[in-house]
Structure formats: C-alpha cells, structure tokens
Amino acid sequence: MADDGAAPAAMPLRLMPVVAAALIDGEGRVLLQRRPPGKQMADLWEFPGGKIEPGETLEGALVRELAEELGIAVDAGALTPLTFASAGLGERHLLLLLYTIRDWRGTPRALEASALAWVRPAAMRALAMPPADLPLVAMLERLLQIGG
Numbered sequence: 295m296a297d298d299g300a301a302p303a304a305m306p307l308r309l310m311p312v313v314a315a316a317l318i319d320g321e322g323r324v325l326l327q328r329r330p331p332g333k334q335m336a337d338l339w340e341f342p343g344g345k346i347e348p349g350e351t352l353e354g355a356l357v358r359e360l361a362e363e364l365g366i367a368v369d370a371g372a373l374t375p376l377t378f379a380s381a382g383l384g385e386r387h388l389l390l391l392l393y394t395i396r397d398w399r400g401t402p403r404a405l406e407a408s409a410l411a412w413v414r415p416a417a418m419r420a421l422a423m424p425p426a427d428l429p430l431v432a433m434l435e436r437l438l439q440i441g442g
C-alpha cells in the first residue's frame with residue numbers, strides 16, 4: 295500500500311455497548327447489585343443492566359435485563375438517559391450507557407446478583423465498583439444533589 299500519510303490501519307475496535315440503570319427511590323438512594331462469584335468482576339457492585347442482544351434497541355435491552363435480574367417491570371418511556379462512560383475492557387472497548395429510572399412495578403429482587411443494596415451516591419465511594427463506573431457515580435451525585 296502506498297504511504298499516503300494516513301495512520302496505519304488499526305484492528306477494528308470491538309465496541310461493547312452495555313445499558314445500565316440507576317433506579318432511584320423516594321429518598322434519593324440508588325439500587326446497586328453485587329456481581330456473583332465465578333463471573334468476570336465477581337463481587338463488585340454495579341448498576342443492573344447488561345449487553346444488547348441482536349435485534350434489540352438499547353431501551354428494549356434494559357427493560358429485559360431489569361426483568362431478568364430484578365423481576366421488575368419498567369416502561370421504556372420511564373428510562374431517562376443520564377450519561378455514559380467509555381473505557382477499555384480487555385480486548386474490547388466498553389460503552390456503558392446509564393439511564394435513571396424513578397418508576398417501576400414490583401419490588402427488586404436479586405435474581406442473578408449475590409446481593410442488592412440501596413445506596414446514596416456519596417456512599418458508593420466506599421464500595422468496590424468496576425473502574426468504568428466511577429465517573430457515573432460522580433454524575434449521579436451531582437444529579438441527586440440538584441434534584442433531590
């Protein structure tokens with residue numbers, strides 16, 4: 295190939311979109327779940343959510359994940375995009391899209407996680423979370439300081 299000054303062709307970035315939810319209760323606490331033993335990032339506290347399956351929209355994937363992981367029903371219209379994080383994750387690049395949710399039906403149960411906890415954003419700093427989540431926590435803290 296002729297040297298035209300362009301950057302050398304890189305391996306295509308394997309982008310991995312993941313949708314996640316900050317369920318916010320009436321006291322401004324946010325639901326976290328603990329990743330079960332035996333999984334990648336075991337025992338870290340994360341926002342419920344997961345990967346998008348073929349043919350799904352982002353919102354459809356999040357509604358499905360919340361039903362599978364927590365046993366709750368959420369209307370796609372109740373999902374409010376808050377912010378995102380972009381971080382290297384092994385050979386892939388994680389694009390973690392965080393939505394807030396204040397309305398859902400049912401009581402969250404740990405159907406896949408090893409534990410659930412309702413936590414104020416300021417208290418999340420004391421929990422071990424995936425590195426990509428740290429800027430999301432800062433955004434949530436700001437949102438809940440402003441909005442209550």
Ligand SMILES: Nc1nc2c([nH]c(=O)n2[C@H]2C[C@H](O)[C@@H](COP(=O)(O)OP(=O)(O)OP(=O)(O)O)O2)c(=O)[nH]1
Pocket residue numbers: 312313314333334335339340341342343344345383388390424425426427
């Ligand atoms: N749900 C969620 N995933 C997160 C967060 N932070 C973070 O780095 N991740 C990563 C962990 C996983 O690599 C990926 C989420 O995908 P997942 O939960 O469907 O994947 P998994 O590894 O648990 O399950 P598998 O389907 O690969 O077996 O995103 C977070 O706050 N919530």
